[in-house]
Amino acid sequence: MASAPATGAGLSDADFTRFTEYFYKRTGIHFTPAKRYFVDKRIETCVRESPYDTFTGWFAALRVNENSGMLQDLINQLTVNETYFLREDYQFDAMLSTVLPNVLRDRGGVNRIVGPVKILSLPCSTGEEPYSIALRLLEEWDQIDHVDVEIHGADIDSEVLAKAAHASYGERSVQRVPKAWMNKYFTSVGGGRYQVDEGIRSAVTLHRVNVCDTFSMRAFRDFDVVFCRNVLIYFDELSSRRAAENLYGAMRPGGYLFLGHSESMSRISPIFTPTRLAEGIVYQRPTGAK
């Protein structure tokens, strides 16, 4: 058994290496030595809150029993989960600068496109993501007045969906929203909270659905752009594969899929084609037969 570190604090070098190799293999995420302290502290918390006394016991259980929720707790500890308006908005930049123009071009151009451009935010959680998309389209997409756009938000959790429908948010959630947009699209409802105006709320259709449920996901078809950020990483091997397949089925051929910035399909499924944009990697459902 690898010896405990001299200071008694954090993982031994051997355990840190063992853990980061496992995590890299499982998720594709590298923890560099610079993140050592961060990882040590988070794992300490996981081990302390588990039935196991040592890292070794906890780690062995984690490896054998990924479905138990241990992996979810671990990933929750290691990743930032907060949702807020305009989170990771470099992807919205990519949507405006490259993805939507490509979609329009692929569908015949602004004058000949038939049917709306469809955008899906899943999980939409309490709504910040789909409403952020709506705001950026209205404010920054030069084609918004010429093209129909449907925005859909989907989540498995009915409580967060109710909040998304109500669409009122605290300061922390809206702190990245430009003041001019706050004035234009939000109303102060007291208690430091702001509600998204009815015009925007009615532009986002909310659905309760489980991304791993193939039948339910059949309700979603022909989406041009899908945001599926920071949820696939929580699933075990089989569930994440099925979720990827279900997202594929929800998309138009050539449609675009954004994952969270530290996520990759390389640990999930090869069915999408990666594409490099200036802002990072995006995935596409392939066009045509292979």
Place this chain on the structure above:
Amino acid sequence: MTDTEAPPRVLVVDDAATVRLYHSSLLLEAGFHVDEAANGLEAVEAAMGTAFDLFVVDVNMPKMNGYTCVETLRSETVGTASPVLMISTEDRPGDADRAYAAGANLYLVKPVAGERLIRIATMLTAGRGTPA
């Protein structure tokens, strides 16, 4: 486009951490710059963001095997002309042909001795970058 002061950049692609370590250590010691990928899809994504001078690619990998990886590297998805060395445990008849059909430059069967790997890597990257 190569910076004449920069060593050649190699991407080592293998699902086995021990194999990545072995090949990377040898190449690093010989002065190459080395990055790693654990399967063919991760390699494709890495190659999209970085111009590699040499790919060292295993065959049996999950998600995307080596042949598909090399085909994708050569396709318009990545479109690299950099040399590809495939190193695999497989030594069935036809495996080497499959590698060349996919676009590999050379196919070797594991284990590859350190000296041999470096000789071959040096030969394949001659004129690309300059080993430190």
Place this chain on the structure above:
Amino acid sequence: MGLVRKKAPEPVEEVAPERPSAEALRAQLDDPDPDCRREAALGLEGDEEAVPALLARVAVETETNVRDAILTTLSAHDTETVAGNLAVHLASDDAALRTAVAEALAAMPRSMPALLPSLLAAPDHDVRVMTAMVLADLNHPDTAAWLVQMISEDPHPNVVTAAIDALLPVAGAEHAAVLEEAVHRFPDDPFLRFTVQAALPRLTGTA
């Protein structure tokens, strides 16, 4: 133009798409359109009666996306019938098929153990290498023991090194001896020697 307003007055819609019959989906497994076959394979999730047809398709399906969908559905049937049928493809000349099957088998910890005695004794060393690959990701408490058996007994160095690679993430000081013994059994294998020498300090706590 612009953002389309939603149609339903309810704030949240439950989704209730049409559910095709299992018979219809099973028939679709042979459809000439690969997207149709793919959707059928995924739609047959949980349908035990579809298992024989799905297993038959694995052998003949030429579109890798369809095959991935078939294996995704089959992997959830962690039974000896499915595992036994899939394991045959570990010997395939098709690299994409044998690695996809290895991935599927790694997700079947209940039924894999019964296959191991024959897989570990397979005459083709490539099959044994693929078996080590399965064991690398199989969530079963006896995995380390099977890998130790491969490391101590397999006659082919590439099988032994694949087993060592699979074992190291869970190895402890108690495995140092079997690793050292492997180096003695294959003294001319540079990779094996390097790997064991690199791993030992970490295992014995002298890193």
